[in-house]
Amino acid sequence: MNTPTLHAALIQHRDAGSREANLAATANAVAEAARGGAHLVVLAELHSGPYFCQTEDPATFDRAEPIPGPTSERLGQMAREHGVVLVGSLFERRAPGLYHNTAVVLEADGRLAGTYRKMHIPDDPGYYEKYYFTPGDTGFVPIDTSVGRLGVLVCWDQWYPEAARLMALAGAEILIYPTAIGWDRQDTPEEQARQQAAWVTVQRGHAVANNLPLLACNRTGHEPDPSGATEGAVFWGSSFAAGPQGEILARAGEHEPEILQVAIDRTRTEDVRRLWPFLRDRRIDAYDNIRKRYIDRDN
Numbered sequence: 001m002n003t004p005t006l007h008a009a010l011i012q013h014r015d016a017g018s019r020e021a022n023l024a025a026t027a028n029a030v031a032e033a034a035r036g037g038a039h040l041v042v043l044a045e046l047h048s049g050p051y052f053c054q055t056e057d058p059a060t061f062d063r064a065e066p067i068p069g070p071t072s073e074r075l076g077q078m079a080r081e082h083g084v085v086l087v088g089s090l091f092e093r094r095a096p097g098l099y100h101n102t103a104v105v106l107e108a109d110g111r112l113a114g115t116y117r118k119m120h121i122p123d124d125p126g127y128y129e130k131y132y133f134t135p136g137d138t139g140f141v142p143i144d145t146s147v148g149r150l151g152v153l154v155c156w157d158q159w160y161p162e163a164a165r166l167m168a169l170a171g172a173e174i175l176i177y178p179t180a181i182g183w184d185r186q187d188t189p190e191e192q193a194r195q196q197a198a199w200v201t202v203q204r205g206h207a208v209a210n211n212l213p214l215l216a217c218n219r220t221g222h223e224p225d226p227s228g229a230t231e232g233a234v235f236w237g238s239s240f241a242a243g244p245q246g247e248i249l250a251r252a253g254e255h256e257p258e259i260l261q262v263a264i265d266r267t268r269t270e271d272v273r274r275l276w277p278f279l280r281d282r283r284i285d286a287y288d289n290i291r292k293r294y295i296d297r298d299n
Helices: 019-035 058-063 070-082 155-159 161-169 189-210 268-275
Strands: 005-012 040-043 085-095 098-106 112-117 143-145 148-152 174-178 214-217 220-223 233-236 240-242 248-251 258-265
Touching: 005 019, 005 214, 005 240, 019 040, 019 070, 019 258, 040 174, 040 214, 070 085, 070 098, 085 112, 085 148, 085 174, 098 148, 112 143, 148 161, 155 174, 155 189, 161 174, 161 189, 174 189, 189 214, 189 240, 240 258, 248 258
Parallel strands: 005 040, 040 085, 148 174, 174 214
Antiparallel strands: 005 258, 085 098, 098 112, 143 148, 214 240, 220 233, 240 248
């Protein structure tokens, strides 16, 4: 699709209580997004179930499935039925004892166009992802589709400029982040506001630094802690689209499911890169230390 405008939709998700209920809600939302003119539809992180990483429970691994598998095939049916490219995030069972948080991209004809396994894995209270997910090994490789070359990353990858840069250097035309992030109710309102603002700001920075449009699709709503040890997770929604100068093109609310429609001008990356030629001026001869964990100046 070589049209100058890409019509996209972000499906801001709230857990519906079961896999079937979540997939039914997703199917309805994809249909509505397509009726609204979307050719690219992005789903939130781990959209087919609850955000299960609030606790560490061996039985939770039963939620994982292979790719291709039942959920990716169901998403492929949605993509084919509505003629959209669909981006989602699944709990992948790769082999016994080997699991990933994996983004899938379904082409408009329903076939699996590609996958990306989440590279950066957090381990924080309420986000015990290292227990469940092996760090990805697919690299930062964009996925070619009929709507363009998609630089798909997942949630915690959002905080790492290296990931966005490598996607851009590999020819990504848009950066896409399925996400599950929210507030700790024990934090003050001021701290909550700072965290949310940082999340938006860092991603707008990726858009600016790489002169690329960006889509971030988040969960919303309260999800209880299955162990009862905490008050649970409160996801802050606020899914948004930014242009190649970091300008906000569209933004969802915080508390409700939403289908956020946005029109992206494909020509602006070229225009902005002519004005701000960041890729031209990179000092690739001076960046060797970026591969170090830390630069100890005493050694």
